[in-house]
Amino acid sequence: MNTWKRRIAAAWFALGVLTLLVTVSTDARAQAPAVDPAAVRTLKRMTDFLDGLQQFSVNTHSMIEELHVSGHRVDYDPSASVTVKRPNKLRAVRTGGLMDQRFFYDGRTLTLNNPSEKVYATKEAPDTIEKMIDFARETVGIMLPSADLLYRNAFPLLMQDVTLALVVGKTAVGGVKYDHLLFSRPGVDFQVWIAEGKRPWPARYIVTETGTPSLLSITTVLRDWNTAPAVDDAQFNFVPPKGATKIEFMPLETTGGSAR
């Protein structure tokens, strides 16, 4: 009889311990720090570095995943060569594929030009690169390659609503070591590979929509960073080529491109 009582007591004790363990472990998981300060520091190092550049040029190669109307995924791969002179000059030349397009911003106007079709459109634009990027996106839906990283003071924008930040690990490409970081916020995850050392520029940037089951991404590889390119103000001015026709931008539908 005594043995039984002891066994029962032991069973109750085990039950108590188990319950406690389950509760404690779930709580511990729920409270685990999701934003790793090391990841945030490295991101800040990159944005500080980019903020400090007066001018730079970089070549980008993107892979844009989209859903075809049939429901299948289709990838587009625009490449671009971007030259920036702060605070108000930007030029992007899209190359590769069938895309042949040039974008000019001279501090007063933005221009889109398709040399092979001999057409261009011009629009008055705000006076800084940051405002111009927002303006271009919101009024006419123009996309600029890796615009997230072209913003000056991108750090607070990238960190906004971030619920998870972690250092995935280190990787080496062409003898250069990179920190691979992952950040998450509601609806969007992004990964960025940042070079170690004195010039922490981003080498790869992947933005994934997590609000849809298809988890579509835009992957951008950034190569040939040049922090002291030879820039001439004239290269940001658009001069219509002979025989080119001026056309218009289609206004963005209010329900369309801008989010809701």
Next chain:
Amino acid sequence: MKPICKIAGAVIILFLMFIADIPYLSEKLVPEAQALRGRGAAFVVGAAVGSASASSDSASTSQQQAATAQQQSATAQQQAAASSGTKLPLGTVVSALPAGCAPSTVGGVNYYYCGENFYQAMYQGNTLVYVTTQPK
């Protein structure tokens, strides 16, 4: 006999507690996955996915770009089937001109005349498209 009942009771209680914990556990173990699952419900193909906060002051430009591009490519693909020969409603957007179009200038504005329709080149975002129009 009685102790056995007590043990059985304890085991049943233990079992029930674990059952009760299962949904709670799976929810807490992978909060990200849970969050993803929850959001899937509102999914519409090709629709903008940005949250309101992602509109003007956030850096999720690429995300918005994707949505815009989806919308644009969908428009283009739905309407690219338009061909010459039939009169199309004004404002129809096509991604490429039908065969046999001739450039035509009316009142200093360039058009393409293709059978029944006049088209005008325009930029829809970064994409060059052609829109049916009526020369003035």
